[in-house]
Amino acid sequence: MGGAEQDYVNEAFETNWIAPLGPNVNAFEHAIRSQLGDNVHVAALSSGTAAIHLGLQLLGVGHGDEVLCQSFTFSASANPIMYLGATPVFVDSEVDTWNISPELLRKAIENRILEKGLPKAIIAVHLYGMPYKVDEIHAIAKEYGIPVLEDSAEALGSTYMDKPCGAFGDIGVLSFNGNKIITTSGGGALTAKSKTLTDKAIFLATQARDDAPHYQHSNVGYNYRMSNVLAGIGRGQMEVLQNRVDSRRSNFEYYQNELASLKEIEFIDEAEGFYSNRWLSCVLTPSFEIREGIRLALLEENIESRPLWKPLHMQPIFSQYKTFVDGTSEDLFSRGLCLPSGSNLSSEDLKRVSDCIKKVLL
Numbered sequence: 001m002g003g004a005e006q007d008y009v010n011e012a013f014e015t016n017w018i019a020p021l022g023p024n025v026n027a028f029e030h031a032i033r034s035q036l037g038d039n040v041h042v043a044a045l046s047s048g049t050a051a052i053h054l055g056l057q058l059l060g061v062g063h064g065d066e067v068l069c070q071s072f073t074f075s076a077s078a079n080p081i082m083y084l085g086a087t088p089v090f091v092d093s094e095v096d097t098w099n100i101s102p103e104l105l106r107k108a109i110e111n112r113i114l115e116k117g118l119p120k121a122i123i124a125v126h127l128y129g130m131p132y133k134v135d136e137i138h139a140i141a142k143e144y145g146i147p148v149l150e151d152s153a154e155a156l157g158s159t160y161m162d163k164p165c166g167a168f169g170d171i172g173v174l175s176f177n178g179n180k181i182i183t184t185s186g187g188g189a190l191t192a193k194s195k196t197l198t199d200k201a202i203f204l205a206t207q208a209r210d211d212a213p214h215y216q217h218s219n220v221g222y223n224y225r226m227s228n229v230l231a232g233i234g235r236g237q238m239e240v241l242q243n244r245v246d247s248r249r250s251n252f253e254y255y256q257n258e259l260a261s262l263k264e265i266e267f268i269d270e271a272e273g274f275y276s277n278r279w280l281s282c283v284l285t286p287s288f289e290i291r292e293g294i295r296l297a298l299l300e301e302n303i304e305s306r307p308l309w310k311p312l313h314m315q316p317i318f319s320q321y322k323t324f325v326d327g328t329s330e331d332l333f334s335r336g337l338c339l340p341s342g343s344n345l346s347s348e349d350l351k352r353v354s355d356c357i358k359k360v361l362l
């Protein structure tokens, strides 16, 4: 925690706003908006997954529709496609950003138009905080008239061409889960360029109550709004967002400098105009065997590390769906490792991790 969170939470108690609405929710949304820009509207929700669920619905995704989804991501990017009875179609990543490949996206769209019809939405992800190729992906989406849901769950604080991630998509999604760059313990937000859309999201997120003195419902609603207590944590966290980004980036730089001499360790650079929050520090090794050697040596020292996300098209639950892949994410999954990346790592911690990796490789 940064410091002010407890005060805002106390404020909720003192004013008895213990509900999924209240001054902290409004102020938290305002703070997110200040970060993302005035052209963006924000609805604070109970999770990033809830935001994806509502976002897809706002984009008109329903039963039987197809949704193109980046395969190299966390399962929560795609689960809401299933909640809606729609069908995921997975698209592989490119090597520069590890995110959705413009070439394969185009190929997938062309194929689906021929075989099934226009896909209803594209889910693109700024994985590990690295922006996807926003201009290229959005140009393709625009060309075919398909809306983009921008999964920015891992990328609050990242920017692309000096513009903040989370504000690019027809719908944007943020997460404040406990493992993210800032947290409300659990929480999320949906962003959109029109207030009509965020109002609709809030309507659906609060049980879809019609305007009537009694409880009346013409839509299926959800209980997805953020608690005013948790939004208090979020207000405090927004004040230290840049500080958290600086810590994460400094972890990455430390590893990069410390491990520079090892030919077996490769880092992903930021291309011109790409600024990553470096949510997690990830490395690529030459092979699965070397990656496992490092992971197990770290584990031996009681240091947790983890392989990169297993592509969704390889997941048992999603393996039957159509895929447009060229082996990129499968290769990243087999050779890549997320190193300890917390904002509170000390330089001794970072040195311990680096020394352990050096010992394995030297």
Ligand SMILES: *Cc1c(COP(=O)(O)O)cnc(C)c1O
Pocket: 046, 047, 048, 049, 050, 073, 074, 076, 077, 125, 151, 153, 154, 174, 175, 176, 177, 186, 187, 188
């Ligand atoms: C964490 C995460 C989500 C889901 O967010 P929750 O708040 O945990 O529901 C979605 N997509 C990606 C890429 C994530 O990392």
